[in-house]
Amino acid sequence: MRVSQFFLSTLKEAPSEAELPSHQLMMRAGYIKKLASGLYTWMPLGLRVLRKVENIVREEMNRSGGIELLMPAVQPAELWRETGRWEVFGPQMLKIKDRHDNEFCFGPTHEEVITDIARRDIRSYRQLPINFYQIQTKFRDEVRPRFGVMRAREFMMKDAYSFHADFASLEQTYRVMYDTYSRIFTRLGLQFRAVAADTGAIGGSGSHEFHVLADAGEDALAYCPDSDYAANVELAEALAPIAAREAASETMKNVDTPKQTTCEQVAELLDIPLQRTVKLLALIAEGKLNLMLLRGDHSLNEVKVSKLPGLADFRFASDEEIRAYFNCPPGFLGPIGIDRSKVRLIADRTVAAMSDFVVGANLPKFHTTGVNWARDLPEPDLVADIRNAVAGDPSPDGKGTLEICRGIEVGHIFQLRTKYAEALKATYLDAEGKTQIIEMGCYGIGVSRIVAAAIEQNYDKRGITLPAAMAPFQLVIVPIGMGKSEAVRAAVEQLYADCQAAGIEVLLDDRDERPGVMFADMELIGLPHRIVVGDRGLKEGNVEYQGRRDEAAQVVALQNVLELVKSKV
């Protein structure tokens, strides 16, 4: 491709709305253009990258026995009412009406449609297992779209759905998909991690997320460097870091904390580590008050809390409710001397193992120090894992301590079991001629998000440094003074033709711009290899080669450069 016949639109300054490096660079490099909030055009250059990702995903899916099809983006409401998700999915689903006033949605996902296909066309166990997939535009009306195509409303997704006669078959395909996803992200050249995930509302027995590792990631991941344990912190089990409760050594006393309402402030005033304080959170569930006790430096995990008995539909108590129950403002709440017949005390495992701790006195402007379980207050009504795991916690597999890193979720695989098949009555006849419910799995990859995530992981001060597998072109030829030097022109034209003949995706910057302009543009858009041809080197029969991530260029004989590039791409 010649730049003069392509469409480049680079910017020196990023639009002010872009915050993340990947978003800024995608805008500056002219990969994408925004149409409206969460809606982006993939410009020619960006589309080439998107297609690279798409093709790798397709190749690997096909290699693993996936069968591609394409379902409609617009789906009838009727189908969603059958599974009850028309209401459940909520405002994230874009609902539309046709001219006859019939209701539809722009598909946020395709379990209903694919299961409808399965119930119509799958009749026998002989047709199972089967794994359908598609690569298609989805629409989810996000509360807050942000970071460009990272969290857009309209996005490209690969979604696969497998159907099985029994759970063992589902588990087998699930493992195949796990391996397929690992191969896809490896081929793309990304640093990633597969983590155990919460199955959430979708249900089912198994689920893994695939994350591209990046500081800007919206998810926190807990992993053990000494083993293969890895989980989303939402799910990671938090063990008590303290082996056993130590004996009480301090006497309990109230201290003045006139303005100190947070653990941080109290710890600072008393000049003690935050790890010796305990904070209380008042939750209301089933009309009852629950006090959650967490160490001062820990944070509540709402997913874990909602799984405790009687707390499925909890909410945080309001200030007014707290005052009514405790006759004390929030910030000074304490567990001592409260009516335990009305309030349930739920302690995190860590808190249950603490001694001589500091907690609110349940008295305005006072905290209590030297508090000990049993001696000063009855043991908790329930000891449970209610916090987010933190770095330094013991790994749940007992093989070391946890580290925390951040990731961008780019893939998610689920064992759906029979949830949708039951609702939509998707059945088959087994070998005995008996009707059975079909087992299902589903497997998603955020194709467009991968592009943003990859750039988030691969950029420098000059621009994008995408892995070769995703780069829009493999090689750029930059001629210096092409318009003036016939020797340069002849050399680059020959080289360009030779590269094309060799099957290299080559871009020729034939704009006859000043060198700095061309270098800057080509570095910005992220091409892995560059050959510079100028009169200066050509006199000696030389050109320059430089990899996008190389410190400096190397001089190469013109006659050898094609071989060099062939060995690199």
Added chain:
RNA sequence: CGGGGCGUAGCGCAGCCUGGUAGCGCACUUCGCUGGGGGUGAAGUGGUCGGAGGUUCGAAUCCUCUCGCCCCGACCA
């Protein structure tokens, strides 16, 4: 949904407080010089100042409403 901020040329911004008929940098067009890291000179193109209504002799500027965009938060005491 709550809070904050911003809408002026393709992009980045100034002007608004204190009303007087719109400006800067980049980009773009033409010509010249230049020619290995976003060079330079000259001459240009491009904006109903997000929209509607109001106040005023006069509104980008003041008032009201509205639309859009961005950020933070969504109960962690």
